[in-house]
Amino acid sequence: MKRKHTNQHAKLAYHDMRFVESPAARPIRIISEYLDPLARLRREGVGDTIVMFGSARILPRDKAEEKVRQAAKAFKRHRSSETRDHLSEARNAAEMSRYYEEARELARLITCWAMTFGDRPRRFVICSGGGPGIMEAANRGAADAGGKSVGLSIELPHEQAPNNYISPELSFNFHYFFMRKLWFAQIAKALIVFPGGFGTMDELWEMLTLMQTGKLPEHNLVLIYGRKYWDKVLNWKAMLRGGTISQREYSLLRFSDTVEDAFDQVRAVLEQYHMSLDNDLLE
Numbered sequence: 001m002k003r004k005h006t007n008q009h010a011k012l013a014y015h016d017m018r019f020v021e022s023p024a025a026r027p028i029r030i031i032s033e034y035l036d037p038l039a040r041l042r043r044e045g046v047g048d049t050i051v052m053f054g055s056a057r058i059l060p061r062d063k064a065e066e067k068v069r070q071a072a073k074a075f076k077r078h079r080s081s082e083t084r085d086h087l088s089e090a091r092n093a094a095e096m097s098r099y100y101e102e103a104r105e106l107a108r109l110i111t112c113w114a115m116t117f118g119d120r121p122r123r124f125v126i127c128s129g130g131g132p133g134i135m136e137a138a139n140r141g142a143a144d145a146g147g148k149s150v151g152l153s154i155e156l157p158h159e160q161a162p163n164n165y166i167s168p169e170l171s172f173n174f175h176y177f178f179m180r181k182l183w184f185a186q187i188a189k190a191l192i193v194f195p196g197g198f199g200t201m202d203e204l205w206e207m208l209t210l211m212q213t214g215k216l217p218e219h220n221l222v223l224i225y226g227r228k229y230w231d232k233v234l235n236w237k238a239m240l241r242g243g244t245i246s247q248r249e250y251s252l253l254r255f256s257d258t259v260e261d262a263f264d265q266v267r268a269v270l271e272q273y274h275m276s277l278d279n280d281l282l283e
Contacts, residue, residue, distance in 0.1 A: 014028075029175065029176075030176060030179060033174055033175065033176055033179040033180075034179060034182070036172070037172050037183050040169065040170065040172075041150075041170070041187075043169075044122065044148065044167075044169055044170055045119055045120050045121045045122050046121065046122050046125050046148075046150070046170070046187070047121030047122055047123050047125075047187075047277045048121075048123060048124060048125070048187045048188070048189050048274070048277065049124070049125050049126070049127035049150060049187050049188050049189070050110055050114075050124050050125070050126055050127065050188065050189060050190045050192065050266065051127045051128070051184050051188045051190065051191045051192070051203075052103060052106075052107060052126060052127070052128050052134065052135070052137075052138035052191075052192045052194065053128070053129060053134065053135070053191065053192070053193055053194065053196060053199075053200050053203050053204070054099065054103060054133060054134025054135070054137075054193065054194030054195055054196040054200055054225075055096075055133050055134055055194070055195055055196040055197055055200060056129075056131045056132050056133035056134070056135060056160070056196075056199075057132075057133055057197075058093075058096050058097060058099055058100050058133040058134055058137075058194075058195070059093055059096075059097050059100060059133070060097060060100050060101070060137070061094070061097040061098070061100065061101050063097075064090070064093045064094040064096070064097035065094055065097075067090040067093055067094070068087070068090040068091055068093075068094050070090070071083070071086045071087040071089070071090035071091075072087060072090075074086065074087075075087045096195065099134060099137075099194050099195050099225075099226055099229075100133065100134060100136075100137045101137070102194075102225070102258075102259050103134050103137035103138055103141065103192075103194050103225075104137040104138070104140050104141040104144065105141060105259045106141065106192070106225075106259045106262050106263060106266075107126045107137065107138045107139070107140070107141025107142050107144075107145075107149070108141035108142070108144045108145045109141075109145075109259065109263045110124060110126060110141075110142075110263065110266060110267075111125075111126055111141065111142040111144075111145035111146075111147035111149070112145045112147075113263075113267060114147065115145065115146070115147050121277060122148065123277075124189065124190075124270060124274075125142075125147070125148060125149060125150055125170075126138050126139065126141065126142040126147070126149040126150070127149065127150035127151075127152065127184070127188065128149070128150070128151055128152070128163075128166075129151070129152055129153070129154070129199070129203075130151030130152050130153030130154075130162045130163065130166060130171065130172070130173075131153065131160050131162070131163060132160070132163055134194045134195075134196065135151070135163060136163035136164075136165060139151055139163055139165035139166045140163075140165040142165070143165045148167040148169075148170055149165070149166060149167055149170065150166070150167070150170045150171075150172070151163065151166030151167075151170065151171045151172065152172050152174065152180050152183055152184060153171070153172065153173045153174065154173070154174050154175075154177060154180055155173065155174065155175050181203070181206055184203060184206075184207075185206065185207060185210055185216060188207075188220065189220055189221065189270060189273075189274045190220060190221035190222075190223065190266055190269065190270065191203070191204070191207045191220075191221070191222050191223070192221075192223045192225055192262065192266070193222070193223065193224050193225060193230075194225045194226060195225075195226045195229040195230065201234075204222070207220075207222055208222060208249075208252060208253075211252055212249055212252070217273075218252065219269070219272075219273040219274075221254065221265070221266060221269040221270075222252055222253055222254065223254045223255070223256055223262060223265060223266065224253055224254065224255045224256070225255075225256050225257070225262055226257065227255050227256075227257055228257070230255075236250065236253065237250075
C-alpha cells in the first residue's frame with residue numbers, strides 16, 4: 001500500500017515549542033535572555049543603571065507596624081512561648097523596616113537628580129531584582145520621583161511576582177541566574193547594598209570579584225548601607241588582617257548609614273567618573 005504524501009510543510013524549528021524548551025535548544029534560550037533585554041533597554045534609551053539590592057523580606061513601615069499590632073493582640077489573648085516569639089519577630093521586622101523607607105527615599109533622590117540629564121539617554125536608572133522588600137522600595141522610590149526603573153526578576157520554585165513599581169516596559173524575567181547577573185553588572189555604575197541574606201551577598205561578591213579582577217572598572221561604586229547590620233554579619237577587617245584581601249581591595253568598599261550621606265557619596269562618584277557614557281548599549 002502506497003504511503004499518502006502531503007504538501008504540508010514541517011513546522012519551523014523556532015515555532016516548535018517542544019524543541020525550543022528542549023535541552024538541545026538551551027543556547028537559544030540563553031542568548032534570548034541577552035538579546036531581549038538589550039533590545040528593550042535600547043528602545044527605552046537606558047544608558048546605565050544604579051543597582052539597589054537587599055532582602056526581599058524587609059517590610060514597609062506600615063505593614064511592619066500592623067504586624068506588631070496583630071502579634072501584640074495575639075500575645076495579650078494567649079501568653080505562650082509561641083505568641084511571644086511571634087511578637088519578638090514582629091518587633092524585629094518593624095525595626096528593620098527603616099531600611100525599606102530609607103531605600104525608597106534614596107532611590108527617589110537619585111532618580112530626581114538623574115532625570116535632570118534628560119531621557120536620551122536615560123542616565124543612572126534605578127535597577128532592582130524585581131521582587132518585594134528592598135527591591136520594591138528601590139522601584140517605588142523611582143516611581144515616587146516620576147522616573148522609570150528596571151526590574152530583573154528571576155523564576156524561582158516558589159513563584160515570586162514582580163513588584164508593582166517597576167516600569168512595565170523595563171520589567172524582565174530570567175530563567176538563568178548568570179544571565180540576570182550579567183545585566184546587573186554590565187551597565188551598572190554603582191551597587192548599593194542594603195541589609196540582606198544569601199542573594200544580596202551573592203550579588204555583592206559577584207560585583208566585588210569583577211572589580212578586583214579588572215572585569216569592571218575599580219571606580220564603580222560599591223556602597224554598603226547599614227553598617228550596624230553588616231558589621232554583625234561580615235567581619236570586613238578580618239579579611240584584611242588575614243591577608244586574604246589587600247588594602248586596595250578593601251578600599252573598593254564604601255559605607256553609609258544615612259540617606260543624605262549615601263546620596264552625596266553616589267552623586268560624588270558618578271560626577272567624578274561617570275558623566276560620559278562609556279558603554280555601547282545605545283549603539
